[in-house]
Amino acid sequence: xxxxxxxxxxxxxxxEGHGEAFENLIVQLAPVNEYDLLSWKATIRGPSDTPYNGFxxxxxxxxxxxxxxxxxxxxxxxxxxxxxxxxxxxxxICLDILTRQHWSPAWDLLHVLKAxxxxxxxxxxxxxxxxxxxxxxKEGDRTAYTGLVRYYFCGGT
Amino acid sequence: MSEVESDSYLxxxxxxxxxxxxxxxxxxxxxxxxxxxxxxPCHKFESLQSYESEFDIEDLQFDEEDExxxxxxREQSTHTLDKPSLDGSNLPNLRYESLTTDDIFQRMLQRxxxxxxxxxxxxxxxxxxxxxxxxxxxxxxxxWTEKADELLIGSGLKRVHEADKEGENGLVRGIKHRESFxxxxxxxxxxxxxxxxxxxxxxxxxxxxxxxxxxxxxNIITCMGCSLALKNEDIDLIMxxxxxxxxxxxxxxxxxxxxxxxxKWCPYADCKCIIHLFDASSLEEYTRLxxxxxxxxxxxxxxxxxxxxxxxxPADCSVVSAWVKKAKKESENLNWVLAHTKECPKCSVNxxxxxxxxxxxxxxxxxxxxxxxxxxxxxxxxxxxxxxVYKSDDDKGKSDKDDLRKTLKRYTFYYRVFNExxxxxxxxxxxxxxxxxxxxxxxxxxxxxxIEGQFLPESLKILNEGRTALKWSFAVAFYxxxxxxxxxxxxxxxxxxxxxxxxxxxxxxxxxxETIMQRKTEFYNKAGYxxxxxxxxxxxxxxxxRKGICKTKD
Numbered sequence: 155x156x157x158x159x160x161x162x163x164x165x166x167x168x169x170e171g172h173g174e175a176f177e178n179l180i181v182q183l184a185p186v187n188e189y190d191l192l193s194w195k196a197t198i199r200g201p202s203d204t205p206y207n208g209f210x211x212x213x214x215x216x217x218x219x220x221x222x223x224x225x226x227x228x229x230x231x232x233x234x235x236x237x238x239x240x241x242x243x244x245x246x247i248c249l250d251i252l253t254r255q256h257w258s259p260a261w262d263l264l265h266v267l268k269a270x271x272x273x274x275x276x277x278x279x280x281x282x283x284x285x286x287x288x289x290x291x292k293e294g295d296r297t298a299y300t301g302l303v304r305y306y307f308c309g310g311t
Numbered sequence: 312m313s314e315v316e317s318d319s320y321l322x323x324x325x326x327x328x329x330x331x332x333x334x335x336x337x338x339x340x341x342x343x344x345x346x347x348x349x350x351x352p353c354h355k356f357e358s359l360q361s362y363e364s365e366f367d368i369e370d371l372q373f374d375e376e377d378e379x380x381x382x383x384x385r386e387q388s389t390h391t392l393d394k395p396s397l398d399g400s401n402l403p404n405l406r407y408e409s410l411t412t413d414d415i416f417q418r419m420l421q422r423x424x425x426x427x428x429x430x431x432x433x434x435x436x437x438x439x440x441x442x443x444x445x446x447x448x449x450x451x452x453x454x455w456t457e458k459a460d461e462l463l464i465g466s467g468l469k470r471v472h473e474a475d476k477e478g479e480n481g482l483v484r485g486i487k488h489r490e491s492f493x494x495x496x497x498x499x500x501x502x503x504x505x506x507x508x509x510x511x512x513x514x515x516x517x518x519x520x521x522x523x524x525x526x527x528x529x530n531i532i533t534c535m536g537c538s539l540a541l542k543n544e545d546i547d548l549i550m551x552x553x554x555x556x557x558x559x560x561x562x563x564x565x566x567x568x569x570x571x572x573x574x575k576w577c578p579y580a581d582c583k584c585i586i587h588l589f590d591a592s593s594l595e596e597y598t599r600l601x602x603x604x605x606x607x608x609x610x611x612x613x614x615x616x617x618x619x620x621x622x623x624x625p626a627d628c629s630v631v632s633a634w635v636k637k638a639k640k641e642s643e644n645l646n647w648v649l650a651h652t653k654e655c656p657k658c659s660v661n662x663x664x665x666x667x668x669x670x671x672x673x674x675x676x677x678x679x680x681x682x683x684x685x686x687x688x689x690x691x692x693x694x695x696x697x698x699x700v701y702k703s704d705d706d707k708g709k710s711d712k713d714d715l716r717k718t719l720k721r722y723t724f725y726y727r728v729f730n731e732x733x734x735x736x737x738x739x740x741x742x743x744x745x746x747x748x749x750x751x752x753x754x755x756x757x758x759x760x761x762i763e764g765q766f767l768p769e770s771l772k773i774l775n776e777g778r779t780a781l782k783w784s785f786a787v788a789f790y791x792x793x794x795x796x797x798x799x800x801x802x803x804x805x806x807x808x809x810x811x812x813x814x815x816x817x818x819x820x821x822x823x824x825e826t827i828m829q830r831k832t833e834f835y836n837k838a839g840y841x842x843x844x845x846x847x848x849x850x851x852x853x854x855x856x857r858k859g860i861c862k863t864k865d
Binding site for chain 1: 517
């Protein structure tokens with residue numbers, strides 16, 4: 155438990171401007187309320203060289219009771235996320251470090267957000283959850299990819 | 312039966328002609344009397360006895376062919392059910408051994424000893440490398456000759472920048488006692504820590520949690536901060552002794568499951584044996600001939616190597632799987648399984664997809680496949696993704712249901728008989744649990760020698776085998792074309808065996824040691840008869856399968 159408290163303090167510090175690496179990424183990362191550190195919300199900026207550039211993307215993070223032995227559970231919420239490794243319906247993310255097998259207790263929430271940023275920059279169409287977007291990526295059709303992502307972010311259903 | 316047909320029926324036609332009239336009569340009574348043999352009139356039973364000589368001739372022929380099959384674990388030389396699978400002449404000779412994970416691990420340790428002078432790194436490190444290469448010496452050596460350094464770094468045995476840093480920190484791996492240390496994982500102040508050459512230091516409590524979680528996976532465990540590997544001695548140091556053994560055990564387990572063509576776990580509850588078939592390549596020949604390879608483990612459990620069920624002759628594996636599935640079909644469980652899971656296309660284990668992408672890895676055989684099309688994953692990774700259309704399972708499900716309803720009546724009958732024999736077999740088995748006492752009682756009260764008393768367990772074994780064969784024969788009967796003559800002959804054979812089994816079973820009820828000794832010859836005769844009948848039934852069942860009269864459709 156004291157681990158997540160420590161992490162909270164560290165995150166506060168980083169967000170106050172001491173962490174250059176996260177300035178461009180994190181808009182917000184905080185527990186839903188101060189008394190329950192097991193449920194978090196995050197907002198990240200779409201990385202600049204991707205179709206997500208310019209959009210804010212919401213995430214919910216659930217901390218399991220045996221954290222950091224078990225990895226946190228991260229989902230794209232409340233907005234639907236068009237990405238080939240994200241389940242469009244549920245927001246579930248297919249990312250190896252978030253599985254029990256590959257997670258290391260030495261990582262923290264900032265690492266997780268960094269890894270998600272990387273997933274936005276380098277989608278893995280070889281193991282898709284969103285087949286349509288994966289197909290577009292495999293075809294190498296950047297324009298269609300950008301268009302589709304923008305369509306969804308600008309109010310498409 | 313016409314003249315033309317009779318040529319193709321071989322020995323069975325011969326039988327058929329011999330007691331043709333009676334056989335029809337028996338067949339008619341079969342539907343009602345097969346599981347309540349007491350009601351069968353005496354004269355019928357006598358008439359059955361008269362055929363015995365005929366079957367003896369048949370069995371003599373089998374015995375000659377027996378030699379082609381090698382069953383090292385079987386003591387009985389002539390009449391054993393899994394022997395020749397009755398026309399043994401064509402069956403390849405498959406040798407096997409019964410092992411435990413420990414046996415396999417010991418062998419791996421021997422291989423490590425062999426490798427040690429070649430690789431000239433500590434044995435601990437080789438063990439780790441072997442673990443990484445799924446205990447395949449060949450692959451390890453291949454990679455070693457090509458890129459030893461890369462291999463060591465990849466396996467976490469060597470750090471990337473070892474040379475530059477070594478002098479600087481001079482860290483020695485091991486447990487440290489510190490006055491005050493804030494563990495970066497739990498953020499609590501601890502005094503006992505574990506540190507590696509990489510400089511990552513965490514408290515031993517965190518390490519314990521972390522390792523405990525990973526012991527069952529059988530993979531190499533690394534430092535929590537980087538990819539430097541923990542060796543077995545480190546694990547034992549942190550966790551206390553024998554923990555690394557658990558890791559090795561799970562690693563061997565995953566080795567066994569991955570090599571499931573040659574290695575099979577004994578399916579009996581709590582049995583730790585593994586059957587290793589030396590050459591699995593000719594196993595297909597068994598399938599083709601509708602025979603099954605039955606093996607016996609160290610704890611004397613017999614099972615089918617291919618499907619893992621008990622000895623199920625005369626049925627073959629496809630009949631068994633169809634039958635068992637059917638038996639389960641009614642239960643809610645199966646409905647759920649059908650609705651929510653798919654079978655692994657390779658090993659047929661049922662898999663529930665509870666999240667993640669469509670790139671599935673079977674937890675049982677490690678086969679990688681696509682959830683949508685069931686095809687192998689490898690081509691999906693590189694080529695255009697074409698599996699957007701779900702295969703409609705609905706149509707298949709519907710016809711299955713119709714089929715079920717149509718055959719339900721027939722099925723219920725066969726299932727009931729099947730079940731009754733299963734129950735009886737269990738009772739017989741319970742009876743057999745104290746067979747040792749009985750033999751001892753014989754020795755003590757009547758004064759027979761141990762070897763002389765062996766007819767008792769021997770007859771019990773034959774009884775069990777007869778019952779099992781009889782039980783599975785109903786699965787065969789269910790899937791056979793009822794109008795065909797051979798099916799009728801099969802039913803006759805079932806009845807004959809059923810009578811013989813009940814007869815022997817009755818003898819086994821006798822408690823008094825003296826009476827048992829007095830009727831010893833009867834035991835011998837009846838057990839021998841059951842054995843002959845079992846063979847005949849199996850042969851007949853195999854004929855049904857081979858000629859395509861018995862088909863499982865789905």
